[in-house]
Amino acid sequence: MSDQPRILTGAEILCECLLREQVDVVFGYPGGAILPTYDALCHYPDLHHVLTRHEQGATHMADGYARATGRVGVAIATSGPGATNMITGLATAMLDSSPVVAITGQVGTALIGTDAFQETDVTGISLPITKHNYLVGHVEELAHVVKEAFHIARTGRPGPVLIDVPKDVQVARCEFVYPEEPIRLPGYHPPESAPQEQIDAALELIAASERPVILAGQGVLMAGAHQELREFAERAHVPIALTLLGKSCMPEDHPLVLGMMGMHGGAHVNKAIQEADLLLAFGMRFDDRVTGKLDTYARKAKKIHVDIDASEINKNVRVDVGIVGDLGTVLRQLLPRLERTPTPQWIDRIREWSDDGRRREFVRPAGEDPDMPGFDPEKLIAGQVIFDLCRHTDGEAVTVTDVGQHQMWEAQYYHHRRPRTLITSGGLGTMGFGLPAAIGAKMAAPDEEVWAVVGDGGFQMTMMELATAVQERVNVKIAIINNGFLGMVRQWQEFFYDERYYATPMINPDFCKIAEAYGIPTRRVTRRDEIADTLAWASAIDEGPVLVEFVVAKEDIVYPMVPAGAALDEMIRRPTRDDLERRKSEKERGAPKPAPAPNA
Amino acid sequence: MAKHTLCALVENRPGVLMRVVNLFRRRNFNIDSLTVGRTHRDDYSRITMVMEGSREQAELVEKNLYKLVNVIEVEYMSGLPTVERDLALIKVQVDAAARRDITQLCDIFRARIVDVSADSMIVETTGEEAKIESFCELLRPFGIVEMVRTGIVAMGRGDHNLRDHGYQPQVALAGARKSVL
Numbered sequence: 001m002s003d004q005p006r007i008l009t010g011a012e013i014l015c016e017c018l019l020r021e022q023v024d025v026v027f028g029y030p031g032g033a034i035l036p037t038y039d040a041l042c043h044y045p046d047l048h049h050v051l052t053r054h055e056q057g058a059t060h061m062a063d064g065y066a067r068a069t070g071r072v073g074v075a076i077a078t079s080g081p082g083a084t085n086m087i088t089g090l091a092t093a094m095l096d097s098s099p100v101v102a103i104t105g106q107v108g109t110a111l112i113g114t115d116a117f118q119e120t121d122v123t124g125i126s127l128p129i130t131k132h133n134y135l136v137g138h139v140e141e142l143a144h145v146v147k148e149a150f151h152i153a154r155t156g157r158p159g160p161v162l163i164d165v166p167k168d169v170q171v172a173r174c175e176f177v178y179p180e181e182p183i184r185l186p187g188y189h190p191p192e193s194a195p196q197e198q199i200d201a202a203l204e205l206i207a208a209s210e211r212p213v214i215l216a217g218q219g220v221l222m223a224g225a226h227q228e229l230r231e232f233a234e235r236a237h238v239p240i241a242l243t244l245l246g247k248s249c250m251p252e253d254h255p256l257v258l259g260m261m262g263m264h265g266g267a268h269v270n271k272a273i274q275e276a277d278l279l280l281a282f283g284m285r286f287d288d289r290v291t292g293k294l295d296t297y298a299r300k301a302k303k304i305h306v307d308i309d310a311s312e313i314n315k316n317v318r319v320d321v322g323i324v325g326d327l328g329t330v331l332r333q334l335l336p337r338l339e340r341t342p343t344p345q346w347i348d349r350i351r352e353w354s355d356d357g358r359r360r361e362f363v364r365p366a367g368e369d370p371d372m373p374g375f376d377p378e379k380l381i382a383g384q385v386i387f388d389l390c391r392h393t394d395g396e397a398v399t400v401t402d403v404g405q406h407q408m409w410e411a412q413y414y415h416h417r418r419p420r421t422l423i424t425s426g427g428l429g430t431m432g433f434g435l436p437a438a439i440g441a442k443m444a445a446p447d448e449e450v451w452a453v454v455g456d457g458g459f460q461m462t463m464m465e466l467a468t469a470v471q472e473r474v475n476v477k478i479a480i481i482n483n484g485f486l487g488m489v490r491q492w493q494e495f496f497y498d499e500r501y502y503a504t505p506m507i508n509p510d511f512c513k514i515a516e517a518y519g520i521p522t523r524r525v526t527r528r529d530e531i532a533d534t535l536a537w538a539s540a541i542d543e544g545p546v547l548v549e550f551v552v553a554k555e556d557i558v559y560p561m562v563p564a565g566a567a568l569d570e571m572i573r574r575p576t577r578d579d580l581e582r583r584k585s586e587k588e589r590g591a592p593k594p595a596p597a598p599n600a
Numbered sequence: 601m602a603k604h605t606l607c608a609l610v611e612n613r614p615g616v617l618m619r620v621v622n623l624f625r626r627r628n629f630n631i632d633s634l635t636v637g638r639t640h641r642d643d644y645s646r647i648t649m650v651m652e653g654s655r656e657q658a659e660l661v662e663k664n665l666y667k668l669v670n671v672i673e674v675e676y677m678s679g680l681p682t683v684e685r686d687l688a689l690i691k692v693q694v695d696a697a698a699r700r701d702i703t704q705l706c707d708i709f710r711a712r713i714v715d716v717s718a719d720s721m722i723v724e725t726t727g728e729e730a731k732i733e734s735f736c737e738l739l740r741p742f743g744i745v746e747m748v749r750t751g752i753v754a755m756g757r758g759d760h761n762l763r764d765h766g767y768q769p770q771v772a773l774a775g776a777r778k779s780v781l
């Protein structure tokens with residue numbers, strides 16, 4: 001290295017800084033205000049740029065990339081419409097605490113505030129949906145801002161950070177001095193360990209508990225605390241309920257793992273939570289989808305809540321012991337003195353409820369369960385497709401879902417075994433997330449088999465990203481669960497709006513022909529006995545995307561379900577054969593359809 | 601519902617006030633008054649806010665303020681010995697008789713007459729909220745034309761200080777605007 005000062009443009013500094021953050025891929029879309037940066041990117045071959053087909057796709061890809069690995073995902077867009085197209089992706093990343101850095105071009109500093117062509121106040125717009133954001137005023141600030149942005153995105157409770165870079169800042173030159181010293185922010189101190197008295201208080205409650213349940217959320221994955229969690233649960237004999245985003249933090253075939261909690265969680269899981277005398281909430285945030293009606297939630301339980309974000313403690317649910325800290329560290333603080341007399345009768349009780357639930361709710365492979373009510377054996381059931389996908393991939397694939405019924409079936413029927421193998425938009429519930437996030441995930445983890453499991457509705461929101469997958473030869477397997485409906489909305493209409501299926505039936509394109517138009521190998525599955533072969537065929541394709549359309553029953557419902565605003569154990573269960581017979585005869589007599597009776 | 605006073609030190613960077621204000625909107629907190637102004641250092645400002653709600657809500661506000669990267673320190677003042685001051689300018693309609701009465705009231709309340717015209721006068725009063733409110737009540741019968749209040753500013757007594765933890769701005773740029781707005 002010479003001692004000559006390196007005079008670089010802002011755009012070059014940006015690229016240099018990305019390299020220092022170990023960025024290898026950026027997802028983006030060019031335009032006027034970001035062009036200087038694109039012009040610099042072409043001189044940095046180590047920063048592979050993926051041209052998406054929409055800026056929303058770029059943010060979801062960066063998000064999927066981040067969730068698959070825990071590394072920061074990077075998305076780039078131009079000013080104005082490019083930046084506003086990122087908003088949904090940023091909000092998605094924000095609500096699910098995903099480390100994403102978004103870089104947007106901005107009109108030149110002198111033009112800011114004049115309503116110049118493609119000017120938009122993106123720092124203003126994105127303020128409530130980013131962890132932090134920056135409008136860079138001078139090229140001299142840039143290196144520092146980028147370093148700070150990555151630091152903020154990945155530390156503490158991760159989240160998206162946006163950097164808005166005016167065009168003149170990209171063009172201006174200054175000496176490039178990389179800020180080597182660690183970031184020190186006056187008002188930003190992610191907590192680490194917990195005070196001893198909180199640990200003591202928690203240990204005391206744990207030792208005294210007879211019916212404890214662990215609620216494991218995404219924080220377990222983000223803290224990389226799955227080993228500690230497992231050790232904790234095994235040593236203290238505490239069963240584990242998972243949130244949607246917590247799924248995959250423990251192997252789901254582990255005897256202590258109960259399954260998913262919440263609106264479409266297992267009835268036995270919700271019941272266990274309602275009956276528990278101690279809840280250990282680890283890295284989860286008591287979202288309304290997992291608590292049901294708050295004032296009926298787990299009334300018999302004392303609560304211990306461990307979260308890295310202090311503002312989550314006592315936000316929705318008042319807790320007895322709130323511990324702010326890194327989950328892995330806190331668990332390591334708890335483990336040495338962890339003591340509890342096992343209460344096998346508690347586990348047995350939950351197991352009884354669980355067996356009942358499995359009998360009632362869960363679709364089993366045809367033939368194994370001739371009594372499964374309500375379905376024509378000729379029809380393809382989405383639950384079976386997911387069940388088979390899980391079996392075919394040994395629960396080892398990375399699955400990325402879209403939003404809707406198929407997402408819940410994924411959660412119910414795909415039993416993950418390794419951390420970070422389920423990627424799904426939980427907090428925002430963003431339709432259109434699945435395909436682009438799967439592309440990002442596959443690029444982050446090229447050795448994994450990545451399946452995008454998407455609905456026919458959500459797929460059509462971002463299906464233009466098929467072109468991205470083709471151009472980049474991303475080997476992502478796409479399973480469209482086509483029920484011809486906006487299924488989840490249809491389900492609500494069936495239950496709560498008297499079966500008025502308004503604005504939910506869809507006339508869809510021929511998805512296989514769409515795939516063909518992109519040159520993507522494709523197959524359609526309409527019968528159960530075709531599933532296994534088709535999955536094997538899709539798995540064997542080792543370059544570029546592959547698309548399988550599963551034409552499934554329209555009328556299927558995700559059971560069980562806690563209606564919005566009901567108590568967690570007031571679930572709508574799958575009707576039994578008797579229920580169906582009764583309903584049929586009532587219908588014939590012209591009786592009005594009864595509201596679905598919630599029953600425990 | 602109870603009122604709670606919180607104070608915060610924030611970095612003097614463009615847009616910081618917007619972040620604070622946005623928080624209240626976004627989290628649906630009920631803010632009574634918010635004042636922001638310079639301090640003895642030109643690289644940070646101090647915000648005093650008064651909110652209505654439960655103690656738990658005040659706690660949530662405090663925690664959410666801490667989440668803002670540009671917030672250096674937050675203090676819940678309501679539990680501490682503090683000096684709290686609000687300043688009001690009140691323009692009252694007057695005739696000769698009223699002018700005399702108001703002047704007397706001002707003496708009692710240690711308010712100051714800062715402007716006099718033919719048919720109105722402006723009085724300035726500083727103090728705790730309750731004092732200002734009772735002063736207003738007495739002025740009301742004369743006819744209040746306009747009134748403006750600064751909102752409460754608060755400071756802990758004795759050694760109850762808002763610590764800045766040795767704050768130094770990270771990127772000191774000669775040309776950068778030092779303002780929270």
Ligand SMILES: Cc1ncc(C[n+]2csc(CCOP(=O)(O)OP(=O)(O)O)c2C)c(N)n1
Nearest residue numbers: 404405406429431455456457458486487488
């Ligand atoms: C962007 C967006 N718009 C609307 C919704 C509301 N919504 C939730 S699920 C759903 C239906 C999804 O239908 P589809 O993609 O076909 O999946 P399915 O439920 O049939 O599995 C809708 C419209 C949403 N979550 N996201």
